[in-house]
Amino acid sequence: xxxxxxxxxxxxxxxxxxxxxxxxxxxxxxxxxxxxxxxxxxxxxxxxxxxxxxxxxxxxxxxxxxxxxxxxxxxxxxxxxxxxxxxxxxxxxxxxxxxxxxxxxxxxxxxxxxxxxxxxxxxxxxxxxxxxxxxxxxxxxxxxxxxxxxxxxxxxxxxxxxxxxxxxxxxxxxxxxxxxxxxxxxxxxxxxxxxxxxxxxxxxxxxxxxxxxxxxxxxxxxxxxxxxxxxxxxxxxxxxxxxxxxxxxxxxxxxxxxxxxxxxxxxxxxxxxxxxxxxxxxxxxxxxxxxxxxxxxxxxxxxxxxxxxxxxxxxxxxxxxxxxxxxxxxxxxxxxxxxxxxxxxxxxxxxxxxxxxxxxxxxxxxxxxxxxxxxxxxxxxx
Amino acid sequence: xxxxxxxxxxxxxxxxxxxxxxxxxxxxxxxxxxxxxxxxxxxxxxxxxxxxxxxxxxxxxxxxxxxxxxxxxxxxxxxxxxxxxxxxxxxxxxxxxxxxxxxxxxxxxxxxxxxxxxxxxxxxxxxxxxxxxxxxxxxxxxxxxxxxxxxxxxxxxxxxxxxxxxxxxxxxxxxxxxxxxxxxxxxxxxxxxxxxxxxxxxxxxxxxxxxxxxxxxxxxxxxxxxxxxxxxxxxxxxxxxxxxxxxxxxxxxxxxxxxxxxxxxxxxxxxxxxxxxxxxxxxxxxxxxxxxxxxxxxxxxxxxxxxxxxxxxxxxxxxxxxxxxxxxxxxxxxxxxxxxxxxxxxxxxxxxxxxxxxxxxxxxxxxxxxxxxxxxxxxxxx
Numbered sequence: 001x002x003x004x005x006x007x008x009x010x011x012x013x014x015x016x017x018x019x020x021x022x023x024x025x026x027x028x029x030x031x032x033x034x035x036x037x038x039x040x041x042x043x044x045x046x047x048x049x050x051x052x053x054x055x056x057x058x059x060x061x062x063x064x065x066x067x068x069x070x071x072x073x074x075x076x077x078x079x080x081x082x083x084x085x086x087x088x089x090x091x092x093x094x095x096x097x098x099x100x101x102x103x104x105x106x107x108x109x110x111x112x113x114x115x116x117x118x119x120x121x122x123x124x125x126x127x128x129x130x131x132x133x134x135x136x137x138x139x140x141x142x143x144x145x146x147x148x149x150x151x152x153x154x155x156x157x158x159x160x161x162x163x164x165x166x167x168x169x170x171x172x173x174x175x176x177x178x179x180x181x182x183x184x185x186x187x188x189x190x191x192x193x194x195x196x197x198x199x200x201x202x203x204x205x206x207x208x209x210x211x212x213x214x215x216x217x218x219x220x221x222x223x224x225x226x227x228x229x230x231x232x233x234x235x236x237x238x239x240x241x242x243x244x245x246x247x248x249x250x251x252x253x254x255x256x257x258x259x260x261x262x263x264x265x266x267x268x269x270x271x272x273x274x275x276x277x278x279x280x281x282x283x284x285x286x287x288x289x290x291x292x293x294x295x296x297x298x299x300x301x302x303x304x305x306x307x308x309x310x311x312x313x314x315x316x317x318x319x320x321x322x323x324x325x326x327x328x329x330x331x332x333x334x335x336x337x338x339x340x341x342x343x344x345x346x347x348x349x350x351x352x353x354x355x356x357x358x359x360x361x362x363x364x365x366x367x368x369x370x371x372x373x374x375x376x377x378x379x380x381x382x
Numbered sequence: 383x384x385x386x387x388x389x390x391x392x393x394x395x396x397x398x399x400x401x402x403x404x405x406x407x408x409x410x411x412x413x414x415x416x417x418x419x420x421x422x423x424x425x426x427x428x429x430x431x432x433x434x435x436x437x438x439x440x441x442x443x444x445x446x447x448x449x450x451x452x453x454x455x456x457x458x459x460x461x462x463x464x465x466x467x468x469x470x471x472x473x474x475x476x477x478x479x480x481x482x483x484x485x486x487x488x489x490x491x492x493x494x495x496x497x498x499x500x501x502x503x504x505x506x507x508x509x510x511x512x513x514x515x516x517x518x519x520x521x522x523x524x525x526x527x528x529x530x531x532x533x534x535x536x537x538x539x540x541x542x543x544x545x546x547x548x549x550x551x552x553x554x555x556x557x558x559x560x561x562x563x564x565x566x567x568x569x570x571x572x573x574x575x576x577x578x579x580x581x582x583x584x585x586x587x588x589x590x591x592x593x594x595x596x597x598x599x600x601x602x603x604x605x606x607x608x609x610x611x612x613x614x615x616x617x618x619x620x621x622x623x624x625x626x627x628x629x630x631x632x633x634x635x636x637x638x639x640x641x642x643x644x645x646x647x648x649x650x651x652x653x654x655x656x657x658x659x660x661x662x663x664x665x666x667x668x669x670x671x672x673x674x675x676x677x678x679x680x681x682x683x684x685x686x687x688x689x690x691x692x693x694x695x696x697x698x699x700x701x702x703x704x705x706x707x708x709x710x711x712x713x714x715x716x717x718x719x720x721x722x723x724x725x726x727x728x729x730x731x732x733x734x735x736x737x738x739x740x741x742x743x744x745x746x747x748x749x750x751x752x753x754x755x756x757x758x759x760x761x762x763x764x
Contacts (some may be wrong), residue, residue, distance in 0.1 A: 220675035
């Protein structure tokens with residue numbers, strides 16, 4: 001539902017088939033796109049018209065679905081996180097490498113227009129070395145309607161696997177990819193939703209750069225106040241609608257009812273929105289470089305140099321997630337994958353686990369699966 | 383010079399004597415306040431009309447000056463940091479305890495109106511336990527005119543002893559005081575000014591709360607954009623004056639010339655400004671509590687609760703540093719010191735050293751000299 005507006009706005013992408021357990025979703029797809037629908041993953045992966053499969057199933061199902069797609073020779077775009085368990089992630093990467101298919105992890109906020117623009121500026125060398133990255137985001141994540149497993153850390157619930165994964169992806173991309181250590185503390189403060197809802201992490205990179213990452217999903221302060229009241233998905237946000245998520249949740253009396261509320265937001269149950277008028281974003285991010293700081297806002301980058309500052313807009317052409325489509329097309333058609341490959345997603349997943357491990361052990365955790373940011377093939381909005 | 387406007391605006395404080403090596407400063411004091419002046423510290427401390435001595439000498443001189451004042455039986459207000467070396471700090475604390483005089487470390491941004499207001503809200507119990515604190519500040523600190531020792535870490539130069547000390551003081555005050563560990567990374571990125579100009583630190587508290595502190599003094603991004611363009615000292619800031627500190631410094635051709643530029647800002651060389659129209663502040667700070675988040679702005683606190691949010695102003699009565707005067711008066715006249723005593727300053731100084739040590743060792747540093755925030759005697763603006 002979140003990616004559909006950008007697919008609809010992008011004439012390079014054609015939806016030819018869909019697979020869903022819910023009958024209403026399949027019927028809606030047939031009607032809207034005139035495509036074929038399937039009830040199981042093997043069947044859609046056997047469809048000869050399918051060039052790449054976008055796997056947007058719950059986290060814990062990614063491993064099976066990616067392996068099936070790889071075995072059928074289909075390229076894969078899989079939602080973040082790559083997997084919950086590192087071993088599953090490794091299996092997925094190896095399955096796709098063995099099958100010779102592309103594996104891209106996305107959409108992720110590392111594809112956001114202004115993040116990609118910041119990446120280009122850094123790669124241009126104009127601002128010198130990246131030295132320090134500061135990323136923060138305060139949202140209502142924990143109080144949006146959830147399925148029960150989304151509140152169980154072991155099953156990939158909480159903010160680490162769903163939200164830290166974005167922040168780490170962005171920070172790794174801008175910091176060059178090779179994260180060395182993570183030291184973190186996590187917050188699990190609401191007994192009614194007993195999973196991590198907040199964290200602060202200090203990460204170091206090979207080469208000496210470091211990053212600070214802070215997130216709270218407890219629905220109090222909203223850091224979009226510093227992002228021009230543009231919401232995470234690029235739609236304008238009404239500051240007067242304070243506390244909406246928590247208020248809606250007070251009307252829910254059981255986990256089943258809450259799951260139903262979430263299901264009501266899936267494809268076939270409610271129409272897709274038009275593409276957002278702004279890029280997506282993941283909270284304020286400041287990148288300190290030798291030659292200046294980059295401040296990432298929803299629609300562009302403020303470049304604060306030694307003596308001058310200027311704002312560089314990130315053009316929005318075909319919906320905020322067009323950059324993911326571009327990356328997929330370049331990978332599939334030109335064998336030129338973006339940074340955000342399966343091995344990249346594995347490195348980010350490792351960093352997610354490091355946050356949990358470090359918080360548990362009250363000690364820094366060394367990272368072993370890191371890979372570098374691609375210097376070429378920087379995906380843009382088009 | 384920075385405290386004088388608030389002293390001038392506060393009829394509870396009378397400046398009866400001053401001590402300075404510079405003749406022009408002494409002459410100006412005599413003319414402005416009609417008070418006595420001295421060339422050495424022993425003499426001012428022997429003045430029977432002096433009830434408390436405000437020691438605003440360079441960091442490395444604090445220990446001698448505080449010991450002299452204590453020996454003479456004078457109460458002391460000493461500028462932050464308490465000292466550079468922990469051993470000096472211990473000497474100072476013990477000298478004052480032995481002499482039975484009050485030792486207060488300030489002004490410090492932990493006395494800022496909105497910080498004290500946030501402290502009161504926390505102490506009231508209305509927002510429950512403090513869980514996570516996020517503090518950030520991006521300034522031009524490193525490019526303001528400096529004396530040579532202010533760029534040498536061992537002599538107390540760089541941002542750790544001058545700026546982290548503020549951020550740690552605030553975070554410790556709001557977090558209850560008992561910091562347990564610090565893990566940090568520091569940035570020393572400009573060979574022309576070879577001292578720490580930036581850091582990120584992750585701190586844990588006894589009881590499980592944690593804090594993230596980030597600072598850059600490299601004069602690029604200015605976080606006052608998120609503080610309504612109120613500058614650190616409470617004066618309005620013109621966003622158009624970007625890059626001023628660095629530009630001014632390009633016109634300086636030697637360390638002597640730079641020192642002279644700094645001296646030109648001292649008392650007697652330039653008139654004191656009128657008191658600032660806003661409270662002082664030290665960058666955006668978010669305190670996440672069980673019952674809501676507090677966002678500290680220059681002139682008040684946004685209280686973001688579960689369902690509602692409201693802004694609570696911190697009244698400004700007699701200049702932004704009146705809270706320090708209040709604390710001094712309560713300590714001296716009513717034996718009711720604030721949190722920010724000598725032992726408190728020692729605990730904050732320990733945390734400053736921990737940032738340097740942790741960055742050097744790439745490991746968490748345990749803190750041993752921490753003390754609790756005072757629950758009573760919360761200084762206000764009056």
